Amino acid sequence: MKRVLMFVIIGSVSMGLIFTSCKKSEKEELEYDTTSTEDAGNSESNFDQVFQQVDNAAVSKSLGKAGPIVTIDSSTSPIKMTLDYGVATICDDAKIRSGKIFVTWTGRYREPQSVINITFENFKQENPILAKSFTIDNISSKTITNNGRNASGQLNWTISVNAKITIQTGQNITWISNRSRTWLAGEGTPGWNDDKYEVKGTTSGTNRNGKSYVCNIREGNPLLVDLNCNLRRITKGIIDLTPEGKPTRTIDFGDGTCDADVTVTVNGRIFKIGKY
Numbered sequence: 001m002k003r004v005l006m007f008v009i010i011g012s013v014s015m016g017l018i019f020t021s022c023k024k025s026e027k028e029e030l031e032y033d034t035t036s037t038e039d040a041g042n043s044e045s046n047f048d049q050v051f052q053q054v055d056n057a058a059v060s061k062s063l064g065k066a067g068p069i070v071t072i073d074s075s076t077s078p079i080k081m082t083l084d085y086g087v088a089t090i091c092d093d094a095k096i097r098s099g100k101i102f103v104t105w106t107g108r109y110r111e112p113q114s115v116i117n118i119t120f121e122n123f124k125q126e127n128p129i130l131a132k133s134f135t136i137d138n139i140s141s142k143t144i145t146n147n148g149r150n151a152s153g154q155l156n157w158t159i160s161v162n163a164k165i166t167i168q169t170g171q172n173i174t175w176i177s178n179r180s181r182t183w184l185a186g187e188g189t190p191g192w193n194d195d196k197y198e199v200k201g202t203t204s205g206t207n208r209n210g211k212s213y214v215c216n217i218r219e220g221n222p223l224l225v226d227l228n229c230n231l232r233r234i235t236k237g238i239i240d241l242t243p244e245g246k247p248t249r250t251i252d253f254g255d256g257t258c259d260a261d262v263t264v265t266v267n268g269r270i271f272k273i274g275k276y
Helices: 026-031 035-060
Strands: 069-073 079-084 096-105 115-127 132-136 141-149 155-167 172-185 196-206 212-217 223-226 234-243 249-255 262-266 269-273
Touching: 035 079, 035 096, 035 115, 035 132, 035 141, 035 155, 035 172, 035 196, 035 212, 035 234
Parallel strands: none
Antiparallel strands: 069 079, 079 096, 096 115, 115 132, 115 141, 132 155, 141 155, 155 172, 172 196, 196 212, 196 223, 212 234, 223 234, 234 249, 249 262, 262 269
16 A cells, blocks of 8 residues: 655755855845745654654554554544554654644545544654754644546646744744645655655745745746656756745755755755755
């Protein structure tokens, strides 16, 4: 059975937007500040982890040797599932989680018109190695809607997230994501490593300092996610990320070639990011 995979669209790259050149002036430091890209990346990563937890629980009703107590109520419509991590659970991925995740779904992920909704109660994810923690506010939610097949016969989904997250310093970040995903190839095979997806859409939010940002997958240059590429899952597409009061960062993933090269352009200066 194919698993549902969520991809770190911004996070994989944004964490690499720390430019290591000669000592910069204060103006340059502000211009190339990475706070918004880091917070956008952390938001993306946290919700990817949440969906991985949900997907694993839905398939196996457990998460390996370590994980939450999973309960599924199939007597209701939509079906309800609860992942209860208690006050602190050390999970198989070495993250410490607490609180609850609530999930409802009207049908399977691949079933047309099915809707999966994810909400939270005092949910927290901690990375003890990096000494970082992220508490997802109870008002946060993620909704995945299967739109059925497009004119080309491809399954596609609408994915929306509205989140408020408190980081380990006590500062808050917000993140709103509205994206579409289209399954381009690999649907008819049992494995996942021949799968390809196209991703379009926008995200926006405020960083830990209260500064806003917008992030758009450029029109006409959607992201291509190729699971057969071990060097880099995203092999094509362009993202424009604009922090408040700062120049746009243009992130170019290339032409679809399976390589490890990503370029970032800021104010006409091009930075090359290798494998991440």
